[in-house]
Amino acid sequence: GQQLNQSPQSMFIQEGEDVSMNCTSSSIFNTWLWYKQEPGEGPVLLIALYKAGELTSNGRLTAQFGITRKDSFLNISASIPSDVGIYFCAGRGNNRKLIWGLGTSLAVNP
Amino acid sequence: DAMVIQNPRYQVTQFGKPVTLSCSQTLNHNVMYWYQQKSSQAPKLLFHYYDKDFNNEADTPDNFQSRRPNTSFCFLDIRSPGLGDAAMYLCATSTERGAGKETQYFGPGTRLLVL
Numbered sequence: 001g002q003q004l005n006q007s008p009q010s011m012f013i014q015e016g017e018d019v020s021m022n023c024t025s026s027s028i029f030n031t032w033l034w035y036k037q038e039p040g041e042g043p044v045l046l047i048a049l050y051k052a053g054e055l056t057s058n059g060r061l062t063a064q065f066g067i068t069r070k071d072s073f074l075n076i077s078a079s080i081p082s083d084v085g086i087y088f089c090a091g092r093g094n095n096r097k098l099i100w101g102l103g104t105s106l107a108v109n110p
Numbered sequence: 111d112a113m114v115i116q117n118p119r120y121q122v123t124q125f126g127k128p129v130t131l132s133c134s135q136t137l138n139h140n141v142m143y144w145y146q147q148k149s150s151q152a153p154k155l156l157f158h159y160y161d162k163d164f165n166n167e168a169d170t171p172d173n174f175q176s177r178r179p180n181t182s183f184c185f186l187d188i189r190s191p192g193l194g195d196a197a198m199y200l201c202a203t204s205t206e207r208g209a210g211k212e213t214q215y216f217g218p219g220t221r222l223l224v225l
Contacts, residue, residue: 031213040221041218042219043153045213096141096165098214102152103152
């Protein structure tokens with residue numbers, strides 16, 4: 001099935017560093033969602049974006065809905081050890097089905 | 111707190127023995143989803159209910175069935191589990207915001223082991 005191009009696939013950073021990841025699509029989306037998943041748990045919604053150009057923050061997290069409606073990025077500032085996990089982007093067009101990225105695995109060295 | 115609840119968190123079954131996974135929600139959302147997630151992969155949609163309307167994905171095996179007796183509960187039935195069905199099963203809910211704008215909220219998942 002269709003998938004989003006999410007990059008990078010993995011990141012290993014030092015505590016305190018900023019992190020940036022992004023997703024691109026060949027299709028236009030009406031919604032971009034960013035989730036974090038920890039081992040053995042379900043995805044937890046971090047940020048939801050509904051409008052092209054929208055920039056939304058949630059604490060140290062900031063995400064933007066690309067103006068072309070085909071991309072989105074997520075930034076994490078001043079990373080801490082509990083930021084460790086897999087971050088997924090997901091986009092939605094005119095049906096109810098979410099299209100998922102393959103995830104960015106984040107490791108933070110204290 | 112409003113939430114999506116999945117029971118059990120871990121389920122062990124035998125090859126070919128029917129198993130049922132449960133999901134309940136206190137969000138009063140009209141859409142409920144079942145996903146299968148294997149290690150290091152994104153969640154894969156199996157099917158969803160829009161109210162009582164069942165929507166199956168084209169590539170979901172017949173071995174997987176679902177029931178939604180009311181708004182709050184949804185069940186995933188695996189009629190004859192195979193070794194390849196061992197995975198995390200995720201339930202999610204959403205409510206339409208109009209014009210394709212929707213946010214899905216996930217439960218903690220049920221890890222299924224098939225022996």
